[in-house]
Amino acid sequence: MVAALVAALCFPCITLFTECFEGYLRGQHKITLLNIGYTSRTVSYVIILLVAMFLDVLTLDVALVGLAFSSLVPTIVYVPTLIQDGVRTLLPRFHLDTAKALLSYGVGFQIFSSLQKLSYRLDLLIITYFLTEADVGYYSMSVNTGQLTWHFPIAISFVLLPMLASSSESKQSLEQTAMVARGTVVLMVVSVGAMGVCAQWLIPLLYGPEYLPAVVPLLLLLPGMVSGGLSHILNDYLLVQRRQLQLIGISSAGLIITTTLNLMIIPVYGINGAAVVSSIGATFVALLTVLYVARKERVSIAALILINQADITQWSSTLWKAFTSARMRFNSLRS
Incomplete structure (x- = not known):
């Protein structure tokens, strides 16, 4: 002990x-x-x-x-x-200017992050209060399975954020973010579509046939997963631009909408209603984020969410280079 x-x-x-x-x-x-x-x-x-x-x-x-x-x-x-890299000591030291900079950025980020996590979890708390333990289990399985599709935007975000932070050109950061956002939408639509097709077999395979009631909520959650993936990318851009207050406002609006709808819908429609509200809330937040970025940076909404010919050309070139490199390595191993 x-x-x-x-x-x-x-x-x-x-x-x-x-x-x-x-x-x-x-x-x-x-x-x-x-x-x-x-x-x-x-x-x-x-x-x-x-x-x-x-x-x-x-x-x-x-x-x-x-x-x-x-x-x-x-x-x-x-x-x-x-x-x-020249890090002389591994022991922590207090530096006043660094502490001020961290606090000025970190407090706003922490508030935004807390609101975001609360928005993701509050529906489960409301389900716990109004419905049965079995419903809590089914809904948890639906959410956990649906969020598997977020591995794409989370992985992209992990690399994108430091790239944006190190970029000295605001226009370049916006162009990178827009390109990644468009690609993320495509990846999310494909992965969510695949999960929707496989859901009735995937849930029993992962959790057992007793969790089949989680299939319908999972399908209803999937549109919100696409919206949430897009928000992940645009949030990174706004964080680099030090727009924490705007993110707090957007997250607060989303939390108010989802909480109100959940309290009205969950007691009547159960976990299926909760899944619909989750998708509505995620889409509402993504829409507010897209509208804010488009208005602030004077770009079209289409430039943030719809792929264009240049994207297709670049992706094709990247895939071909990756295929060629892999083939050369395979041939070298054989020889």
């Missing part, structure tokens, strides 16, 4: 320590190293659990200690690169 308590207390500190380094490396566009770090964290934790199971000593204490240790592994991976 003591070991578990110590691990639980150390875990937030270790995580914060590691995330500081990851933020630096992300800003330096060292994505490959970050992927190695993330992979090392997961692999080391799985190894610890497997060894503990093999030795028949797997307990809560061991699991928590393993979690704390595995969270430290990425830092060990990052240290050589940090030293090579």
Whole structure:
């Protein structure tokens, strides 16, 4: 029990320590190293659990200690690169100007992030209050499965944000964001369409046939997943432009709309109604975000969401280069 308590207390500190380094490396566009770090964290934790199971000593204490240790592994991976980049000390130091800059940016971002997360989770709390535990389980499965399609925009956002932050040209940042946003819409429509077609087989495969009632809510959630994916990309651009207050306003409006509709619809229409409201809320937020960016930057709405001939040409060229490179590597391995 003591070991578990110590691990639980150390875990937030270790995580914060590691995330500081990851933020630096992300800003330096060292994505490959970050992927190695993330992979090392997961692999080391799985190894610890497997060894503990093999030795028949797997307990809560061991699991928590393993979690704390595995969270430290990425830092060990990052240290050589940090030293090579000239980071002289790994110990935290207080710098007043840096603290002011972080607070001026971070407080607004934290409020926006909290509102966004509350908007994503509030429907589940309302379902818990008005409906049964089974409904909570079905809806949770629908949401978790639908959000698998967000891996595309989240991965793109992970790379896009530091690129935008390091760009000195506002026009270039807007063009990059618009191109990525258009591509994200296409990817989301394709992935959501595929999930919609496969939903009646995917849910039983992942969770078992007893979760078949989660299929209809999943289908009703999918339009909102497309809207949410688009919002992920445009939010990055607005954050780089220091538009936290505008994002807070948009998120607040979305939260008010979804909360009001959920309180009216969930008691009557259950989890299917909650799924419809979620899609309406996500689309409303995405629409407000698109309208704000279009108005602020004087670009058309179509330029932010509809692909054009230049996009198709560039994507085709990129895919052909990737295919050619992969074929050359394969041929070199064969020879």
